Amino acid sequence: MKSAIVLTLLATLLGCSPSTIQTQQAVQPNNITEISTTEILAQETIRDSSHADLFIFKNGVYVVDQQLTIKSDQIGEKLGTIQQQHKDDEPFTEFMSTTLPIGTEMYQIKNAVHIDQLAIKVKNYYKVYKVLEEG
Numbered sequence: 001m002k003s004a005i006v007l008t009l010l011a012t013l014l015g016c017s018p019s020t021i022q023t024q025q026a027v028q029p030n031n032i033t034e035i036s037t038t039e040i041l042a043q044e045t046i047r048d049s050s051h052a053d054l055f056i057f058k059n060g061v062y063v064v065d066q067q068l069t070i071k072s073d074q075i076g077e078k079l080g081t082i083q084q085q086h087k088d089d090e091p092f093t094e095f096m097s098t099t100l101p102i103g104t105e106m107y108q109i110k111n112a113v114h115i116d117q118l119a120i121k122v123k124n125y126y127k128v129y130k131v132l133e134e135g
Helices: 004-016 019-024 037-048
Strands: 023-028 031-036 053-059 059-071 075-083 107-111 117-122 125-131
Touching: 031 037, 037 053, 037 059, 059 117, 075 117, 107 125
Parallel strands: none
Antiparallel strands: 023 031, 053 059, 059 125, 075 107, 107 117, 117 125
16 A cells, blocks of 8 residues: 555656656667757658758747748847758757758737747748747
8 A cells, every 4th residue: 555655656756847847868778868958849740751940049949930931121120140050960059940041030019928930031021930839
């Protein structure tokens, strides 16, 4: 009876630990690698569409939204630039993109309450990218 209670408590504690919610662990012999939910979401997006147009910003995966357009007077503060191009054999990092060239500028949209959409300068116009929701 005691062992059943101990096992139940142990399973509850392990099942609710923050590390199981935020990351998954890939276990290899003598090596444990933590994989972020951002990495998982980006990899799933690429798996679903090998030509996915996405980038990483503040641990969010942003994908192009073809239906939304934005005018230059709606462009707010510059938030950064794309710093790396993603390669198949490497993990995603902040300011990394699958298609946008290095140096591409990203901007906040004026009057936006949240940073769930960003404007990306492409030549002489702007594309809107939206953050993917987890789950």
